[in-house]
Amino acid sequence: MSNITRRNFIKVAAGMTAASMTGCSTLPPPPTGKKRVVVIGGGVGGATAAKYIRKADPSIEVTLIEQNKYYYTCFMSNEVLGGVRSLDSIKFSYDGLLKRGVNVVHDLATGIDPSMKKVTTQSGATFYYDRLIVSPGIDFKWNAVEGYDKSVAEKIPHAWRSSLQTVTLRKQLEAMKNGGNVIIAVPPRPFRCHPAPFERASQIAQYLKHHKPKSKILILVANDTFAEQKLFIEGWEKLYGYGTDNSIIEWVPFSEGGKVVRIDAKEMTVYAGEFEDEYVGDVINFIPAQTAGKIAFIADLVDKTGWCPVNHKTFESKRHPDIHVIGDANTAMSRAAHSANSQAKVCAIAVVKALQGKEMGTPYYMTACYSVLGEDYGISLSAVYHLEGGKIALIKGAGGYSPMDATPEVRKREVLYAHSWYKNITNDIFG
Amino acid sequence: MTYKTTKYVLLLVSLLFFNTTWADDGSLSMLVHNCMSCHGPNGASLGPATPTLASLNPSTFIKAMEEFRDDERPSTVMKYIAKGYTEEDYQVMANYFAKQQSIAPQQSVDADKVKRGAELHQKYCKKCHDEGVYTTQPSTIIVGQWMPYLRLTLDDFHTGIRELPKRVLKVMRTMVEIEGEKSLDDLVHFYASQAEQK
Numbered sequence: 001m002s003n004i005t006r007r008n009f010i011k012v013a014a015g016m017t018a019a020s021m022t023g024c025s026t027l028p029p030p031p032t033g034k035k036r037v038v039v040i041g042g043g044v045g046g047a048t049a050a051k052y053i054r055k056a057d058p059s060i061e062v063t064l065i066e067q068n069k070y071y072y073t074c075f076m077s078n079e080v081l082g083g084v085r086s087l088d089s090i091k092f093s094y095d096g097l098l099k100r101g102v103n104v105v106h107d108l109a110t111g112i113d114p115s116m117k118k119v120t121t122q123s124g125a126t127f128y129y130d131r132l133i134v135s136p137g138i139d140f141k142w143n144a145v146e147g148y149d150k151s152v153a154e155k156i157p158h159a160w161r162s163s164l165q166t167v168t169l170r171k172q173l174e175a176m177k178n179g180g181n182v183i184i185a186v187p188p189r190p191f192r193c194h195p196a197p198f199e200r201a202s203q204i205a206q207y208l209k210h211h212k213p214k215s216k217i218l219i220l221v222a223n224d225t226f227a228e229q230k231l232f233i234e235g236w237e238k239l240y241g242y243g244t245d246n247s248i249i250e251w252v253p254f255s256e257g258g259k260v261v262r263i264d265a266k267e268m269t270v271y272a273g274e275f276e277d278e279y280v281g282d283v284i285n286f287i288p289a290q291t292a293g294k295i296a297f298i299a300d301l302v303d304k305t306g307w308c309p310v311n312h313k314t315f316e317s318k319r320h321p322d323i324h325v326i327g328d329a330n331t332a333m334s335r336a337a338h339s340a341n342s343q344a345k346v347c348a349i350a351v352v353k354a355l356q357g358k359e360m361g362t363p364y365y366m367t368a369c370y371s372v373l374g375e376d377y378g379i380s381l382s383a384v385y386h387l388e389g390g391k392i393a394l395i396k397g398a399g400g401y402s403p404m405d406a407t408p409e410v411r412k413r414e415v416l417y418a419h420s421w422y423k424n425i426t427n428d429i430f431g
Numbered sequence: 432m433t434y435k436t437t438k439y440v441l442l443l444v445s446l447l448f449f450n451t452t453w454a455d456d457g458s459l460s461m462l463v464h465n466c467m468s469c470h471g472p473n474g475a476s477l478g479p480a481t482p483t484l485a486s487l488n489p490s491t492f493i494k495a496m497e498e499f500r501d502d503e504r505p506s507t508v509m510k511y512i513a514k515g516y517t518e519e520d521y522q523v524m525a526n527y528f529a530k531q532q533s534i535a536p537q538q539s540v541d542a543d544k545v546k547r548g549a550e551l552h553q554k555y556c557k558k559c560h561d562e563g564v565y566t567t568q569p570s571t572i573i574v575g576q577w578m579p580y581l582r583l584t585l586d587d588f589h590t591g592i593r594e595l596p597k598r599v600l601k602v603m604r605t606m607v608e609i610e611g612e613k614s615l616d617d618l619v620h621f622y623a624s625q626a627e628q629k
Binding site: 175338341342358364384409421 | 459468478579
C-alpha cells in the first residue's frame with residue numbers, strides 16, 4: 001500500500017478489528033487500488049468538485065450521483081422570467097464531465113453509511129468511497145407556512161431550485177392580464193442567494209413595464225432590510241417609477257407585516273404579518289424558508305440549525321469524517337452559486353491532497369454576484385476571503401459593492417460583465 | 432537598483448523558485464482557479480466582455496493588478512478583488528497566465544469599419560503599436576481581445592478616467608476630433624479582424 005497515512009492505517013485496522021468481531025458480511029469490499037471519490041449532487045458545487053478532482057489527479061475515480069439529466073441554472077433564470085433570455089441558454093448537460101472521465105450516474109442518493117463508507121441510491125445501487133463530497137443544495141421547510149406544501153407548488157411556484165418551475169412561473173406571467181398583481185414572498189434569512197428575489201422583481205418589472213404596464217409587483221419581505229437594498233431601490237427609482245404613484249414595485253418589510261404566515265392557494269391569497277393582512281395575487285411566487293438538502297438530514301450531517309457545520313479549510317463535515325459538504329448546505333459562506341463554485345475548488349484540492357497523502361496549501365475563496373435589474377442596468381458585489389483563525393474571513397478591503405450614483409455607462413458595463421461571468425462560470429462548472 | 436529593476440529581478444526569482452505545480456500542495460491551483468470563474472478556462476475568456484488573460488505579458492498583468500489595488504484604474508469588481516492578493520500572488524498569477532494559450536474569440540466585424548480602422552491604425556497608432564498589436568509582447572493583448580472590452584478601454588483612455596501619457600492622449604484626442612468618435616469603433620473592428628491572421 002502506497003501513500004497510506006497513519007490516520008488511514010488506524011481506520012483500516014479498526015475496521016478490520018470491528019469486522020472480525022461481527023462476521024464476514026460487514027467487511028468492506030476489497031480495495032480496487034484506485035482512490036475513489038463519490039460526489040452527491042450535480043449542481044454548481046458537485047459538478048465543479050468532480051471536474052476539478054479529475055483535473056488535479058486523473059488517477060482518482062470520481063462518481064457523480066445526480067438525479068436530473070440536465071441542470072437549469074437558478075442564476076440568470078430571472079432573465080428567463082423577464083423574457084430576455086431563452087430557457088435553452090440556462091440548460092446544461094453532463095457531457096463535459098463525462099469527457100473528463102467522471103462517472104455520471106443519474107440516480108437519487110438515498111443513504112450514506114459513514115462507517116462502511118458507502119452511498120446507496122434509489123435504484124438500489126451502492127457506491128463505495130474513500131472520500132465523499134455532498135453538495136445537495138437546499139430543501140424547503142414545507143410546513144413552515146400554513147397552506148403551502150408540495151401539492152400547491154405548481155400553482156404557486158417557488159422557482160428556487162433547478163427545475164422547470166422557471167417555465168411555470170414565466171407562463172403564469174404571460175397569461176396574466178394587464179393590470180394584474182404579482183406577489184413575491186421572501187423568506188426569513190438565511191436563504192439561497194439573498195439578492196435574487198429582488199433581481200427577480202426587477203426582471204418581472206421590466207417585462208410588465210413593456211407588456212403589461214398597469215400591473216404591479218408586491219414584495220413581502222420577512223426581514224426589515226434586504227441585500228443591496230439601496231442599490232436596488234436606486235435602480236427601481238430610475239427604471240420602474242419607484243417612489244412615485246406609478247411605481248411598478250412596492251415592498252413590505254417584516255416590521256410592517258411582511259412575513260407571510262398563511263396561504264390560501266384556492267383563493268390565490270396570502271396572509272402576512274401579525275394582523276394577517278390579506279393580499280390577493282394573480283401570480284404568486286412564494287419562496288419558502290430553507291434548510292440543507294434532504295440527504296444531509298438523512299445522513300446526519302446537519303446540526304440543529306438545519307445546515308451542515310464543516311471545517312472551513314477542507315469542508316470536511318464536523319459530524320462525520322471523510323465526508324465533505326460544500327455549497328448552500330454548509331454554513332461556511334453566504335449562499336450563492338459563485339461561493340459553491342469557489343468552495344468546490346478548494347474542497348477538490350483538500351480531497352486530492354488527502355488521498356495523495358500530501359499537505360494541503362493555502363486556500364483562497366471568492367464570491368462575485370451580479371444582478372441585472374433591467375436593460376443596460378447591472379449591479380454587483382464581489383469579495384475575496386482567506387482563513388483567519390480557522391474560519392473563512394473577508395480579506396480587509398477585498399470586498400464591496402457597485403457604487404451608488406454610478407453613470408449609465410458603468411451600469412451598462414456591469415450587464416456585459418454579468419453575461420461574461422455567466423458564460424465563463426457555467427463553462428467552469430460543466431465544460 | 433531602481434524600483435523597476437527590482438520588480439524584474441523579483442519576477443525572475445519568482446520564475447525560478449516559485450514554480451509550484453499541482454503535484455505539490457495545490458496552492459497554485461487554489462490561487463489561479465478562482466480567476467477562471469470570470470476570466471475563462473486558463474484565462475481564455477469566453478466573453479462577451481470580461482478580458483482574456485491567457486498569454487498576457489506578466490509585467491502588464493502585475494501593473495494592472497497594482498493599479499486596481501491602488502484605485503489608480505477604474506473597475507467594477509477588480510478594485511476589490513485585487514486587494515485580496517499579495518504582490519507575490521500577482522507574480523505567481525502573472526507567470527501562470529503568461530504561459531497559457533490564447534484563443535482568439537469568435538467575433539463578427541463590419542467590413543467598412545475594418546477598412547476605416549486599418550487606415551486609422553496606419554495614421555495614428557502604428558508608430559507605437561505596430562509590435563504591440565500583432566504580438567502580445569511587450570504591451571498588452573489587443574488583437575485577440577474581446578471587442579466590448581477594447582471599446583470600453585479606449586473610452587476610458589479618451590475621457591481621461593484612465594491615465595495615459597500626455598502625448599498618447601493627445602494623439603487619441605486628435606484622432607477623435609478629426610475622425611469622430613466612431614473612429615474608436617472602427618479601430619476595434621480592425622483589431623478584431625486581425626485575429627484570424629495570427
